[in-house]
Amino acid sequence: MECNPLNLRGRRYLVTGASSGIGKATSILLSRLGAELVLVDLNVDGLKCTQSLCPNSTYLLDINLTDSGAIKQKISDMVVDFGKLNGFAHIAGRPYIAPLKGVSENVCTEVYKLNTYAAIELAKIFTNRKVYAGEHGSVVLISSVYGVVGSAANVGYAMTKSGIIGITKALAMEFASKKIRFNCIAPGFIKTPMMDANVNSFDQDYLDTLNNLHPLGLGEPDDIAFAVAYLFSDMAKWVTGSVMNVDGGFTAQ
Numbered sequence: 001m002e003c004n005p006l007n008l009r010g011r012r013y014l015v016t017g018a019s020s021g022i023g024k025a026t027s028i029l030l031s032r033l034g035a036e037l038v039l040v041d042l043n044v045d046g047l048k049c050t051q052s053l054c055p056n057s058t059y060l061l062d063i064n065l066t067d068s069g070a071i072k073q074k075i076s077d078m079v080v081d082f083g084k085l086n087g088f089a090h091i092a093g094r095p096y097i098a099p100l101k102g103v104s105e106n107v108c109t110e111v112y113k114l115n116t117y118a119a120i121e122l123a124k125i126f127t128n129r130k131v132y133a134g135e136h137g138s139v140v141l142i143s144s145v146y147g148v149v150g151s152a153a154n155v156g157y158a159m160t161k162s163g164i165i166g167i168t169k170a171l172a173m174e175f176a177s178k179k180i181r182f183n184c185i186a187p188g189f190i191k192t193p194m195m196d197a198n199v200n201s202f203d204q205d206y207l208d209t210l211n212n213l214h215p216l217g218l219g220e221p222d223d224i225a226f227a228v229a230y231l232f233s234d235m236a237k238w239v240t241g242s243v244m245n246v247d248g249g250f251t252a253q
């Protein structure tokens with residue numbers, strides 16, 4: 001008899017940031033594991049590309065995640081058409097590299113709305129009984145090693161990613177009695193389009209430093225996708241409120 005505790009057949013998850021990088025790799029893996037998916041992103045062409053690589057049923061939602069009203073409306077409409085959810089992964093996010101003297105309130109607010117507040121808004125909607133399927137409830141939020149350890153010129157991003165850790169723990173407590181698990185993943189540097197955009201502004205010395213910070217080398221999007229699949233599966237049924245470092249050893253040093 002087949003034994004695959006990562007089998008997600010019969011479950012439905014929403015994935016944000018599904019057009020690119022970690023969100024795209026996660027969507028493809030979850031779909032290959034049998035899940036039905038709601039793919040969310042701003043980038044519609046990217047969504048269609050991810051959809052074409054998913055073997056199982058998908059529903060596309062073009063949402064700007066900094067717009068709370070749009071999140072609520074579009075997810076409510078989706079549930080009527082596609083069905084209730086077992087969980088979601090909030091993966092969409094953006095970096096904000098600036099030394100303290102260059103940090104702007106406006107940019108901080110925009111990055112916070114996407115990286116952090118969208119997770120709260122998604123959790124509010126997901127935990128509503130009209131949206132939550134009522135079993136196998138699991139939510140995965142994406143933090144960063146820079147939500148866990150310090151790095152210069154990263155105060156705005158660190159604010160958003162350490163906030164994810166606090167949200168994860170608070171919601172894990174609030175929803176334990178309903179058996180909805182909340183966990184987050186703190187990735188090290190992963191080779192994605194987001195990182196490529198940053199790499200162009202790094203000199204060779206910094207790139208060497210980055211490599212040295214990761215004893216196992218830089219990560220691949222699949223390294224994070226595997227962790228999301230585990231946290232969604234029943235293998236993680238006793239795991240909630242955790243911060244999973246998936247960082248090639250970055251934070252072990």
Ligand SMILES: NC(=O)c1ccc[n+]([C@@H]2O[C@H](COP(=O)([O-])OP(=O)(O)OC[C@H]3O[C@@H](n4cnc5c(N)ncnc54)[C@H](O)[C@@H]3O)[C@@H](O)[C@H]2O)c1
Nearest residue numbers: 017019020021022042064065092093144187189190192194
């Ligand atoms: N790549 C890394 O090294 C790394 C390390 C640690 C944490 N992270 C985190 O992982 C997550 C994914 O990063 P990635 O490297 O895959 O990035 P990416 O740039 O490849 O993908 C981000 C996706 O988010 C979408 N997005 C951006 N703004 C949006 C908005 N307002 N509404 C809806 N969608 C929007 C983009 O269109 C894109 O598809 C982010 O939260 C990032 O902070 C990445």
